[in-house]
Structure formats: structure tokens, C-alpha cells
Amino acid sequence: xxxxxxxxxxxxxxxxxxxxxxxxxxxxxxxxxxxxxxxxxxxxxxxxxxxxxxxxxxxxxxxxxxxxxxxxxxxxxxxxxxxxxxxxxxxxxxxxxxxxxxxxxxxxxxxxxxxxxxxxxxxxxxxxxxxxxxxxxxxxxxxxxxxxxxxxxxxxxxxxxxxxxxxxxxxxxxxxxxxxxxxxxxxxxxxxxxxxxxxxxxxxxxxxxxxxxxxxxxxxxxxxxxxxxxxxxxxxxxxxxxxxxxxxxxxxxxxxxxxxxxxxxxxxxxxxxxxxxxxxxxxxxxxxxxxxxxxxxxxxxxxxxxxxxxxxxxxxxxxxxxxxxxxxxxxxxxxxxxxxxxxxxxxx
Amino acid sequence: xxxxxxxxxxxxxxxxxxxxxxxxxxxxxxxxxxxxxxxxxxxxxxxxxxxxxxxxxxxxxxxxxxxxxxxxxxxxxxxxxxxxxxxxxxxxxxxxxxxxxxxxxxxxxxxxxxxxxxxxxxxxxxxxxxxxxxxxxxxxxxxxxxxxxxxxxxxxxxxxxxxxxxxxxxxxxxxxxxxxxxxxxxxxxxxxxxxxxxxxxxxxxxxxxxxxxxxxxxxxxxxxxxxxxxxxxxxxxxxxxxxxxxxxxxxxxxxxxxxxxx
Numbered sequence: 063x064x065x066x067x068x069x070x071x072x073x074x075x076x077x078x079x080x081x082x083x084x085x086x087x088x089x090x091x092x093x094x095x096x097x098x099x100x101x102x103x104x105x106x107x108x109x110x111x112x113x114x115x116x117x118x119x120x121x122x123x124x125x126x127x128x129x130x131x132x133x134x135x136x137x138x139x140x141x142x143x144x145x146x147x148x149x150x151x152x153x154x155x156x157x158x159x160x161x162x163x164x165x166x167x168x169x170x171x172x173x174x175x176x177x178x179x180x181x182x183x184x185x186x187x188x189x190x191x192x193x194x195x196x197x198x199x200x201x202x203x204x205x206x207x208x209x210x211x212x213x214x215x216x217x218x219x220x221x222x223x224x225x226x227x228x229x230x231x232x233x234x235x236x237x238x239x240x241x242x243x244x245x246x247x248x249x250x251x252x253x254x255x256x257x258x259x260x261x262x263x264x265x266x267x268x269x270x271x272x273x274x275x276x277x278x279x280x281x282x283x284x285x286x287x288x289x290x291x292x293x294x295x296x297x298x299x300x301x302x303x304x305x306x307x308x309x310x311x312x313x314x315x316x317x318x319x320x321x322x323x324x325x326x327x328x329x330x331x332x333x334x335x336x337x338x339x340x341x342x343x344x345x346x347x348x349x350x351x352x353x354x355x356x357x358x359x360x361x362x363x364x365x366x367x368x369x370x371x372x373x374x375x376x377x378x379x380x381x382x383x384x385x386x387x388x389x390x391x392x393x394x395x396x397x398x399x400x401x402x403x404x405x406x407x408x409x410x
Numbered sequence: 411x412x413x414x415x416x417x418x419x420x421x422x423x424x425x426x427x428x429x430x431x432x433x434x435x436x437x438x439x440x441x442x443x444x445x446x447x448x449x450x451x452x453x454x455x456x457x458x459x460x461x462x463x464x465x466x467x468x469x470x471x472x473x474x475x476x477x478x479x480x481x482x483x484x485x486x487x488x489x490x491x492x493x494x495x496x497x498x499x500x501x502x503x504x505x506x507x508x509x510x511x512x513x514x515x516x517x518x519x520x521x522x523x524x525x526x527x528x529x530x531x532x533x534x535x536x537x538x539x540x541x542x543x544x545x546x547x548x549x550x551x552x553x554x555x556x557x558x559x560x561x562x563x564x565x566x567x568x569x570x571x572x573x574x575x576x577x578x579x580x581x582x583x584x585x586x587x588x589x590x591x592x593x594x595x596x597x598x599x600x601x602x603x604x605x606x607x608x609x610x611x612x613x614x615x616x617x618x619x620x621x622x623x624x625x626x627x628x629x630x631x632x633x634x635x636x637x638x639x640x641x642x643x644x645x646x647x648x649x650x651x652x653x654x655x656x657x658x659x660x661x662x663x664x665x666x667x668x669x670x671x672x
Contacts, residue, residue, distance in 0.1 A: 144576050147573075
């Protein structure tokens with residue numbers, strides 16, 4: 063278990079301020095944030111590689127802030143692997159055990175399980191420069207895992223990989239986490255990576271933790287505009303939310319009255335995900351409370367998916383498959399109907 | 411038009427570069443090839459000459475070893491840490507390059523001479539600098555240490571600091587991370603800097619002249635023979651010194667740069 067209390071770190075240009083996090087034992091916790099938001103420094107501070115201004119870091123009930131990195135019991139894997147280039151793969155993996163005074167022979171037998179687990183026995187005699195990105199990442203993981211760390215810190219472990227390698231390593235990480243019951247703290251700027259791997263996600267921006275929750279909450283109930291934009295919600299606006307006639311609520315956006323489900327009133331952020339909007343050529347009869355006719359003002363082609371800007375007004379960004387677009391004979395400038403549930407509009 | 415310009419441009423630069431290369435090679439080659447092998451051999455078997463060349467080589471080697479001992483830690487700190495006054499210290503390290511070497515010798519004489527505070531302390535330990543080999547060594551070290559420190563600093567800078575960080579999380583102490591990771595990865599730069607320092611030490615004249623005229627290092631012997639007996643007497647010694655230095659220099663440079671060739 064990791065507990066971070068009021069951690070502040072001076073980064074020169076900006077600061078990490080009052081970071082509070084609680085990561086359960088065995089949890090896969092993802093810290094999601096844009097590049098330059100201080101994610102790597104946060105991990106380095108936990109590992110003792112970067113000095114903190116103040117705050118506390120507890121690991122399994124022990125305050126580790128004053129401990130040297132070598133005594134903290136954390137494993138660290140960097141984005142671009144950072145293998146020791148002058149050592150062969152095996153010597154990279156046994157590096158930590160050798161520092162604990164094990165003989166080469168002892169260390170080699172001790173790491174056999176990790177080597178088998180990650181399927182890298184054929185790489186042991188090679189130099190890091192001859193490995194692919196995915197192989198390097200596995201070796202870097204093996205090197206950290208043999209030390210049986212209390213927490214594994216992963217700094218953008220997938221971002222230096224090509225799509226195929228990324229998928230493989232992602233599967234590997236999930237398998238590792240499940241089988242070894244590891245506590246993992248993984249930082250990334252990739253929302254999909256965070257959703258796919260994280261039990262819980264903390265969104266970090268401009269040096270502060272903006273929201274902590276499970277992927278569902280972050281995805282559908284972003285707590286701020288920053289989080290919503292980061293969570294890929296494309297329809298975000300500010301509107302005045304008022305009491306509706308039947309105990310519900312509505313918001314006036316542009317000239318359109320949107321039915322929403324919320325207890326909040328007054329000036330609020332609204333977000334609506336493109337995939338929650340149903341697009342149809344004819345009016346669509348359903349229980350959904352919001353149904354409007356609009357004009358397609360722009361079509362953004364993303365291959366198998368098209369993003370349509372539909373002016374109701376307001377302008378709503380909707381998503382349709384290429385096939386539906388063709389079947390409904392939609393075109394830029396043409397008319398279209400959009401339908402979405404009141405509950406699809408997230409108010410915050 | 412661009413092609414012709416580029417051609418002319420490259421040609422002009424090549425001609426200018428060639429002039430510079432000739433300027434370096436011609437005097438040395440001329441001196442070596444115009445020497446009579448028989449005279450060279452006769453010079454080599456002279457005890458005075460052999461001893462002077464040998465003394466030059468090993469005094470400079472000692473200077474380099476002391477340079478490594480005290481210079482590498484400084485170079486590492488300059489490469490890895492940020493602290494107030496770092497720029498000033500980097501400037502100080504390069505000062506010996508710009509100080510006239512005779513002046514450097516006089517400055518060293520004031521600090522290490524027998525009547526100085528440090529000279530007294532070393533004298534108690536039976537180490538004297540004036541007129542002694544120790545004087546040659548410190549004079550060589552003073553004028554040549556910037557080459558070692560600068561090359562070593564660049565070597566450490568080229569090693570990703572995250573390698574050390576990972577090593578720390580794997581249980582290595584700062585010293586273990588240094589000796590197991592940074593030092594092996596920077597050794598070519600350190601060796602290259604050592605070769606430059608050693609070679610610069612061998613060629614030193616002014617600072618050594620002030621501190622230790624006797625025993626004579628090779629450059630002083632060349633100068634003395636030139637002054638006393640003229641060009642013909644001094645040339646064979648100079649040629650031998652150049653040949654010995656070139657041989658060692660070429661071999662060590664080959665070793666220190668071998669791994670960087672792709």
C-alpha cells in the first residue's frame with residue numbers, strides 16, 4: 063500500500079503541489095496526465111530519486127521519505143527501458159541481486175522464474191542494443207521484478223513501443239499484475255492505456271491531482287473541464303442549469319433546451335460524449351429526452367469512423383461509422399436527427 | 411549553379427584545410443626524414459638521452475595518474491550535479507590552458523617552494539619539488555589537467571543519468587552506481603582525456619624549466635643542446651622524442667576510439 067500525503071516537489075518551472083494519493087495493496091493504479099505535468103517526477107520522488115519539498119510517503123506502513131533509493135524497495139521501469147548498455151541481458155537482470163552479495167550462480171538461479179514468466183530465456187546472452195522495443199521492455203520489467211519490489215513504478219512503459227509491441231506489453235503487464243498480485247503505479251498520457259489497465263486512475267494536470275476514480279467515473283463523470291477534455295469528451299460547454307417542470311433539470315445551450323439529470327443548479331460544465339449521441343436520417347422514437355434536428359456543417363474522416371459536427375445549434379460533435387454514414391446517405395450540408403438521453407449529459 | 415557553388419565551396423575549404431595539415435605535418439616529417447638513422451641510433455644509446463626521454467614519459471604518466479585520482483571525481487561532479495558557482499569552477503579548471511607556462515611554473519614555485527607553507531609540509535614527508543622529479547610531475551599536471559577533466563566531464567555527461575537512477579532502485583549505493591555503471595560507460599572518454607593529458611605533459615617545457623631544470627626532461631635536453639651546441643646536436647633528440655610520443659599517442663588513441671567506430 064502506498065500513501066502519499068501533502069507531497070510538494072519543486073520542479074523549477076512549476077511545482078507538484080499537495081499531492082495526496084492512496085494506492086491499495088495489489089492495486090493497478092494509473093496516473094494520467096499530459097506531457098510535462100510532473101508525472102515522471104512524481105514517480106522519481108516516490109523512488110527517492112528526486113527530492114521533495116515537503117510531505118510524506120508511506121509504503122506498507124513505513125515512512126520512506128528519508129530512506130535512500132536503494133532501501134525503499136521500489137521497482138522502476140522507464141519509458142525507454144534504460145537497460146545498462148554495457149551489460150548483457152542476464153547481467154542486467156541479476157544486477158540488483160549481485161549488489162546484495164549473491165554470486166553469479168546464485169543470482170542466475172534466483173531469476174529463473176522471472177525469465178520463464180516473461181519468456182525471455184532466449185535473450186539472456188544478448189546485448190541490449192540488439193533487442194526490439196518490446197524485448198527491452200520485458201528485460202527492464204524482469205530486472206525490476208527480481209528484486210521483489212513492494213511497488214512497481216512504471217513511467218510511460220508503452221509509449222516507446224510500436225502498436226503491436228504496445229499491445230503485447232500491455233497484455234504482459236495485466237498478466238503480471240494478476241498473477242504476482244503486484245502493486246503497480248503506472249503513469250501515462252494515453253487515456254485508452256489508462257482505462258484499459260487501471261483499477262483506478264488519478265488525473266494529474268499542472269502539478270495537481272485533478273480527480274481520482276475508477277475508469278468508468280473518469281470517462282463518464284469528469285470532475286472538471288480539464289479532466290473532461292483529457293478524457294476525450296468532445297462536447298464540453300458551460301451552461302446555466304435550471305429546475306425543470308417535472309422535478310428534472312434543463313440547461314439552455316445556444317437556443318436549445320437540453321434535458322439533463324443532475325442535482326446541480328446554476329452555472330455548470332456539461333459534457334456529452336460523441337458516442338452517446340444517436341445519429342439518424344429520420345426522427346427516432348425512443349425514451350431519450352433529447353431529440354433535435356440539425357445540419358451537418360463538417361465531416362471529419364477518421365477512417366472507419368466519421369466525426370460529424372451537427373449544428374442544432376449548439377454544434378454537437380457526433381460519431382458514426384463509415385457504413386452508417388453511407389447507408390443513411392448523409393452528406394455535409396444535409397439535415398440529420400440527433401438523439402441522446404438526459405443521463406448521457408454529464409453535469410459538473 | 412548551386413552544384414558549382416557547392417563544389418567550389420568544398421574545394422576552397424579543402425585547400426585551406428590542406429594548408430593547415432601541411433603546416434602541422436611538414437616540419438615534423440621534414441625533421442624525421444632528414445635525420446640520419448645512424449646518428450639517431452648513436453643518440454639513442456647515449457645514457458643522457460635515454461634517461462631524459464624515459465623520465466619525460468614516466469613523469470607525465472605519474473601526472474596523469476594523479477590527475478585521474480583527483481580530476482575524475484571533480485569531472486563527475488561537474489557533469490552530474492548543479493550547484494552555485496559551478497560555471498566559475500568550470501572556468502577555473504581551464505585556466506592552466508591560458509596561463510603562460512613559465513608564469514605557471516613561477517606560481518607553482520611560490521606554493522610548493524621550500525620556503526612556502528605547503529613546501530614545508532611536504533618537506534616533512536620527504537617530498538621536495540624544486541629540482542626534483544616531484545616538481546616535474548606537478549608542473550606537468552598543472553598545465554595538462556584541463557584536457558583530462560574536460561574530456562572526462564563530457565564522457566560522464568554522455569551517460570544517461572537515469573542509468574544510475576535505475577541502478578539505485580536496484581539496490582546499488584551511489585558508489586556502486588558510479589563504479590558499475592557510469593565509470594565503465596565513460597571509460598573511453600576518460601582514456602582519451604588521459605592520453606591527451608599525458609601527451610601534453612610530455613611536451614611541457616616552461617613550467618618544468620622553472621621548477622626542475624635537473625634532472626632534465628627531454629624538452630629541456632633539446633633546448634639545452636640547441637643553446638649550447640646548435641641545431642645538429644639538438645635535432646636527433648627532438649626526433650626521438652617525437653617518434654616515441656607519436657607511437658604511444660597513436661596506439662592509445664586507437665584503443666580509446668576503437669569502440670566508437672561503426
